[in-house]
Amino acid sequence: MGKVDVLNGNKAAAWGAKLARADLMAAYPITPQTPLVEYLASFVADGVIDADLVEVESEHSALSVLQGGVLAGARTFTGTSSQGLALMYEPYIRTSTMRLPIVMALVTREVISPQTVWGGQQDAVTVRDAGWIQIWCESSQEILDSIVQAYKIAENKDVLLPVNVCYDGFSLSHMAERVEIPDQKLVDQFLPKPNITHVKLDPNNPIAVDPLTPGPMLTEFRHKQVTAMHMSKKIIEEVRQEWLEMFGRDYGGLIDLYRMEDAEIALVCLGSPAGTARVAIDEMRNHGIKVGMIRIRVLRPFPDEEIRKALVNIKAIGVIDRNVSFAKGMGISFLELKTVFGGLKMPPMIDFIGGLGGSDVTMEQIKQAIVITQHVAEGGEFQEVTWFGLDKIDVETLFSMDKDRSLKLKGVSG
Structure with missing residues (x-):
């Protein structure tokens, strides 16, 4: 049997690495990831985990150390945030193109400038096409479970890609909640020892690792990498099912659906706002609005088919984004x-951007988004992108346009 403890997101991630028996770790502290490094150091010092923790001078060095470790057969772990991720970008993209199954906790944070150390998702979404699988979490329990699952996904012979387990800085990294820590023996049954042989340093069989590669061969490399990314969808689903059978917990695989069975409108969320959205959805259901939610759990590979299927009967979509595309002026989700x-007819879709720079995506804001999405589903018009806190939202005016609606909404007018 396992045990129950109260863990914040960073400590849950450390426990995930411990249970996965990561035997080589290297990380450089940066807010809000810093406690993760401290927990790992304590685990090693106290003998809780049998691993080498390398003290490095930068994030660039941290990931470079782990690349050598994987090539020598180790199971490796690290974590970073924001500017630390920017500093490690060179080895970061090299990790995926060399097909090294490293697992890294990505504790999401805004990027500078303006100067900020607060939560946001801009760092992770900026590198979403660097070849790493991205799993996004909603709770400390999901963080722990996803770290362990990530190794089984990354080390699969049909995948062999690194995995980021992303969780929102401060709102998850520093929030403590009840977590079930599974028994080590059961985790060992779920996750066997690593057997990375596709590229391996061996003095008795010397090879050139990452040599200068001509165009035709590089094209083949890229094609195989893209194929592996696509194949990971199947492996993620298989790992999900196996985890559910062994531990009784399920996070929906590529996407997590909430009250979508009879929904007429849908919210789409990424990361921590999904927890608040669940409560808002329940409340708005009591007011007669048939709203559900799609939580994007895996941003890469992007779950196109799964989302398309979930939205088949939806009349309008409201998206909650804690990030922004600088080029398009809309959120990444x-x-x-x-x-x-693609070229198929899609339901009307509107975007709501908020939660930047550590600000909250509040219950009232999500309820506003639901009411506006319902208004659009009924044929009303509204601007494509709304910035919470900047754009005035008059929900009561929207509902006065619907003559037959007797719904009295409290606490949702902006």
Whole structure:
């Protein structure tokens, strides 16, 4: 049997690495990831985990150390945030193109400038096309479970890609909640020892690792990498099912659906706002609005088919984004969703940007988003992108346009 403890997101991630028996770790502290490094150091010092923790001078060095470790057969772990991720970008993209199954906790934070150390998702979404699988979490329990699952996904012979387990800085990294810590013996049954042989340093069989590569061969490399990314969808689903059978917990695989069975409108969320959205959805259901939620759990590979299927009977979509595409002036989830339907007819979709710089995505804001999405579903018009805190939202005026609606909404007018 395992045990129950109260863990914040960073400590849950450390426990995930411990249970996965990561035997080589290297990380450089940066807010809000810093406690993760401290927990790992305590685990090693106290003998809780049998691993080497390398003290490095930068994030660039941290990931470079782990690349050598994987090539020598180790199971490796690290974590970073924001500017630390920017500093490690060179080895970061090299990790994926060399097909090294490293797992890294990405504790999301705004990027500078303006100067900020607060939560946001801009760092992770900026590198979403660097070849790493991205799993996004909603709770400390999901963080722990996803770290362990990530190794089984990354080390699969049909995948062999690194995995980021992303969780929102401060709102998850520093929030403490009840977590079930599974028994080590059971985790060992779920996750066997690593057997990375596709590229390996061996003095008795010397090879050139990452040599200068001509165009035709590089094209083949890229094609195989893209194929592996696509194949990971199947492996993620298989790992999900196995985890559910062994531990009784399920996070929905590529996407997590909430009250979508009879929904007429849908919210789409990424990361921590999904928890608040669940409560808002329940309340608005009591007011007669049939709203559900799609939580994007895996941003890469993007779950096109799964989202398209979930939205088949939806009349309008409201997207909650804690990030922004500088080029398009809309959130990344919104931008990604626009590609899901291709040339097919899609329901009207509107975007709500908030939670930047550590600000909250509040219950009232999410209820506003639901009311506006319902208004659009009924044929009303509204601007494509709304910035919470900047754009005035008059929900009561919207509802006065609907003559037959007797719904009395409290606490949702902006």
